[in-house]
Amino acid sequence: MIRKVFVSLICFISIISITACSFQPNNGDTIRLAEVTRSIFYAPLYVAIEKGFFEEEDLHIELTTTWGGDKTMTSLLSGGSDIALVGAETSIYVNAQEPAEPIINFAMLTQSDGTFLMARNNTADEFAWEDLKGSTFLGQRKGGMPQMTGEFVLKQNHIDPHQDLTLIQNIDFANIANAYASGTGEYVQLFEPQATMFEHQGLGSIVASFGEESGAVPYTVFMTKEGYMEENEDHIERFTRAIYKAQTWIYNASAEEVATAVAPYFDDTSTDIIADSFVRYRNQQSYAQTPVLTEEAWNNLQDIMDEAGELPERSDYNTYVNNTWAEKVINE
Template identity: 60%
Template sequence: MKIWLFTMCSAVFLLTGCNQEKELTEVSLAEVTRSIFYAPQYVAISEGFFEEEGLDVELTTTWGGDTTMTTLLSDGADIALVGAETSMYVFAQGANDPAINFAQLTQTDGTFLVSREPVEDFQWEDLKGTTFLGQRQGGMPQMVGEYVLKQNGIEPHEDLELIQNIDFGNIPSAFASGTGDFVQLFEPQATLFEEEGIGHIVDSFGTQSGEIPYTVYMAKQSFLEKDTETIEKFTRALYRAQQWIQQEDAVTVAESIEPFFDETSLDVIEQVYIRYRDQGSYATSPLLNEDAWYHLQAIMDEAGELPMDIDYDDLVNREVAEKIINE
């Protein structure tokens, strides 16, 4: 009888222990769009890094900065992946519970300059007198685009015909149908256009504009204060993924994130990943650099879109990232 009771108790203990090990904390994550630009995030999911931290990350694509921020502020998501500028807009409106940036994913702009015709020895002054199909007015890609043009001695509204009234999703089709001599495009569209002979990548807005906190993870201040442990676990898994993509070969990375891009071939995923990796778009750690924060504000100010000067410490929590990096 004693042996039977011991066996039963042992079995109950083992089952309970197993169940406890399988219990994961659910974290809802809203991403602004689906992009190979966010490769480390998908690696953290596919390679099980979040799960190993005890997190069950439920990923939703919310398509657009405004929608993503609304989702976060209305408690539709615990964490949002979106441009850092959105947190500035919310803060400037006097939010009682502002969105705080706690980890960086990408550190450059993700767009490329694509020409309709092949251009040998491209120079930015080649754009003068041409028709340039840019990004939507007020968006971060447009702000970076105009900043880069000005840095290269081009006045966007005087030296070329600038088109900015086409919706983001329709820009590629507009260029493919004949609008514009040059266009500002995200990947993988730029690479696909090259493969199809529609356009030719001649330069990168990311390398031209310098380091900025282009895409970051943010959470409401109340969530950060209430659930710091979850934020730390999330950041630890992200940091592991950021290191992983720098160590693994391109084919391995492409295969890891392929399930998130059903309509993109493995070969294109690999090419796009290499392009972003080689130009330093993927942040190698979650720490958001203070100089990059103010550089972003300078770009926004140049475009007339900066609502107010905002101190780095007001909207950036660096303590979590520093703790994870120093572990």
Template identity: 60%
Template sequence: MNKRWKQGAAAVLALGLGLAAVLSGCGPAKTEESVKVRIGEVTRSIFYAPQYVAVNQGFFKAEGLDVELTTTFGGDKTMTALLTGGIDVALVGSETSIYVAQQGSGDPVINFAQLTQTDGTFLVSRKPAQGTFDWNSLKGSTFLGQRKGGMPQMAGEFTLKKHGINPQKDLNLIQNVEFANIPTAFASGTGDYVQLFEPQATMFEQQGKGYVIASFGVESGRLPYTVFMTKKSYIDKNPDALQKFTNAVQKAQNWVAASSVDVIADSIASFFPDTDKEIIKGVVKRYKDQGSFASDGIVDAEEWSNLQNVMEAAGELKARVDHGSLVDNRFAEKAKASVK
């Protein structure tokens, strides 16, 4: 009897082990660990709406990426963080990659996915325009501009020169105010006109402190204004991660193109907890209407050439840089073709 009991117990044990193996095989497959990518954005701005959509709609996560987003406050600080390994990817103006190349970097910074394709600033007047706005009305005025050498200032001066205005001779040009303090300076009485980003431009309109009368983004044309970039060494070591990253950006760009202003504003609102939802909607609408959000990540040769035209006009370009030397469109082209 003891022998029969042992044989039965052995059979039950074998059956149990077999069943466990079957159930184990039918369970969920082990998922791959997510890849961490550290992004440094030059500032926190509604202008970068597609980036925040990629985070909040789960597009980065769906690609197996664990994105860490940090605001690095300024092009020079953003590029320093990238070059020293503090971040993996920078979201900043393409002109910064040219500045690095002009300094002779042995590990060039490569633009691989465009996010915005126009300047994001607006001409704000202290008084509403009377009838059709005439750029010549700026002559002799005090103009509160952006920091010298930055893309907003260069796009602003490019536009002024296009309309026959010499910024240094025809205006009382103020460029010594810190970026973060420009709205406050104008609100306190400095300048007849100011070049402002959103949401300050819309907020000034709502408060009766200023009036948007022109768009530097529309006037200066398409250019790779804000682009995701990284060091060539990082591209060489992490091509798969960068492809997934660019796929997520393309998903966000498609989503933004297909979504209403209200839906986009709802998606990105968590990144702007101190900004009224109606202001977010107004800013998104203004940028969407003028085509500031790029529809794909490709930096084409025409945009790259226009960028350098703007830099040349501002006296900030030592020599023109070949499109292929600082732009790698492989990831964006593949994402555009494959992501639906």
């Protein structure tokens, strides 16, 4: 399903390629950044903005939330943004269609799945994966990274997601939390801060982490078109350095300091919830500690996609991952 969406995306970009040239390369110190969603999972990015790490690199970030991998890649491919923060699987889908310019991954932000398993009727101490058999499980949309990782973890724990439980995956991403809160499903796969918020509200208990179960993957990555990278190497280097400063900072700062820094991005969420959500991610090292995207993580991602039947073809690490600037800034 998701693969078909990206095939359509490439066709769309091809159609508009004549008009897309009206988007001129950005030659100043402003970088237009498209993020796939707004999430505490992306705390290092917001820290880099709020703590002035981009400013120290003489960069101004114009941040846009594009709400979906397809929309994010449309923005990047058409020239509406310079850099995208999105799941690395989107670059695999797009590059498999041989676009005019390959999409290159150059800095990793998160290194594990960011979802948690919430149970309506039991606690972490009571939970066993076997409990899911015969249950109703409210998962993520088919072909997206959360759903692929979720199914991978279930299979690793001897649960067939399509035979051993009732799997619901036709609810739009933005409405999954509301569906669970309204009574749908005995189990649900949620990102933070929804999981912690629901636990505080007594709607269920977080019983497992898909990030801990699935291992290291380049879950959310900064990527750009090859042409932009070649024309703006200095921008990419300074951008990567700012991200690395933030990655280092969040692993040394208190939860309260981080919550205060990122609070402007979450108007409807208390700093206590932000802090608790952040600690849950940091404790399991979901936040990458450096921007380097390893070959092992890249291959693990493709194994998960392959298991889900969504991998169009194996994507060469050395072709579509460029760690030049990530390795430079961590060795300075």
